[in-house]
Amino acid sequence: CQSCCRLCHKKMDYDAVLAEIGEFGRWQQLIIVLLWIPPMMAGVHNLLFVFTGLTPKNGFRCQIPDCDADEFEFADFPADLLFPPDEDGDPDYCRFYMPSFTDQENTTCSLTHFGSQSVKCPAGGKFAFNDFEFEETLVTKWGSVCGKSPPISIVQTFYIFGLLVGSFLSGKLADKFGRKPALMLSILISSGGELLGAFMPELYSYSVARFLTGVGQQGLFNCAFSLSIEIVGKKQSVPFLPWVSLSTVLGIAPSAAFAVGIIILSSAASLFKTWFALQLTVSCISFLQLLLWFVIPESPRWLISTKRFKQAEALIRKAAAKNGKVDFDKTFTMEKVETEEEEDKEVAKVEYGLRDLFDKRILLFTLVQMVAWPAVSLGYFGLSYGSAEMEGDFFVNNVILGAVELPGYLYVILLMDVWGRKPLFVLSLVFTGVASIVSSFLTNPTHRNILIYIAKNTASGAFGLIFVYTSELFPTAVRGTGLGVCSLMARVGALFTPLMGDLAEATSEDVPYYLLGGFAALSGVLSILLPETLGNKLPENIEDIKEMKKNSKSMMTCVRPERDNDA
Secondary structure: OOOOOOHHHEEOOHHHHHHHHOOOOHHHHHHHHHOOHHHHHHHHHHHHHHHHOOOOOOOEEEOOOOOOOOOOOHHHOOHHHHOOEOOOOOEOOOEEEEEEEOOOOOOOEEEEEEEEEEEEOOOOOOEEEOOOOOOEOHHHHHOOOOOOOOOOOHHHHHHHHHHHHHHHHHHHHHHHHOHHHHHHHHHHHHHHHHHHHHOOOOHHHHHHHHHHHHHHHHHHHHHHHHHHHHOOOOOOEEOOEEEEEHHHHHHHHHHHHHHHHHHHHHHHHHHOOEHHHHHHHHHHHHHHHHHHHHOOOOOHHHHHHOOOHHHHHHHHHHHHHHOOOOOHHHHOOOEEOOOOHHHHOOOOOOOOOHHHHHOOOOHHHHHHHHHHHHHHHHHHHHHHHOHHHOOOOHHHHHHHHHHOHHHHHHHHHHHOOOOOHHHHHHHHHHHHHHHHHHHOOOOOHHHHHHHHHHHHHHHHHHHHHHHHHHHHHOOHHHHHHHHHHHHHHHHHHHHOOHHHHHHHHHOOOOHHHHHHHHHHHHHHHHHHHOOOOOOOOOOOOHHHHHHHHHHOOOOOOOOOOOOOOOO
């Protein structure tokens, strides 16, 4: 290869290089597999508080004045006599019937005779908990039940706000310093947040640690996604599925790895007795990701775009050797592009900004997507975090909720390049909404759980598809701005998920499913107004939207729309 002199006049075409060294050779395959580890750990971080912050379902009670000693147990009084029923006929653990005294000095409380009026647990009182899945969680440690302020849901609010910050921070750092350093920093922040949280003494300090975990977790996913997409080519299809492009699979694969992380955590969490042991173990394992520094390369595309040509050339030669292209040195050339004086001058360009998203030609796209993104986010996270309210084994339910995501990503991969983005997106949201709403009317626990599993499956399909679909809808001139606004709206939707449990306690356990399902179904119906993007060129300017609308195929067909010869 010629030496890289006068680099300002040189240009490396990475896609042309991949055509010679292989778009998906042994070098890329190994890196892709390793890059599934960070999103897998992101799934672990995401679901961890579902276990460490678990509220016992099978009973707790407060300390009864003048009856309980400082050390007391849940079973000291018979539960069937102690607790009044709530509106649903279930025991109200936040109230109790005052035991009668058996002596004249009022020092001994009866175990069989109780008053007829229920008493509310005193504010700031101590609680004892019946046996449940763990010996201790953060809820039992802090006594965060019966409306104690602040509510335990604030932890997840901090975490999701961390995801919002992390989505912006990781992107800026990855563009400025590279994908690899940004990934390593994300590992340090997410792992450090988990480690700090294990030693935090109270709710607010733990919430701050959880915020840090959220910042780093978003970087784990985003940086690994960018790296995996940027080291491979865009033309190769899957060998045994010729209609599926490799870029489609790699675009969805990190989401599948995220689900695998959920499955692993849900399977392993039952081995731990306390929240502390589980969180400390997760943080230590998470730090092991730093070993990826020694095997994961920087993105060649990023090196080229930032004019680090020598580093890019060395990396490409290494990739060629790994892929068995021993003669690559003879063919590897760098295209020389003469820099003309006119190119150095600032060319006047039309500037696009936030207000252009509300141009009447794409206003409908913007409004529908600003509804759809928070609906997808609320549906996905709401169903993920709601496992404690489901009937049956808590750990098994979480394993199944993670496992049902995988078929959702599979049908998106198999069908999105054949049937199109729009029908899959619309039906995924509608099915999520309908299944969620119908589940709330069922009394059979098994049937109810099955519908929740279906809702999680289709919510995952929508979650995996929405980024691709949205990026193809918005013109290049406003694509970055549009995706940024939609991502912000998604986090706003996710911020409401921790409040679903509080809403269920204040109203009925079915109300969150009405809201979640209704919002998802409405978004699906509204998405019918969007055009299909399959087979269309990516719109460059707002003016190109007219052609996309004209060329959009019907939802009922599986053929690509008619295109111009140059499409």
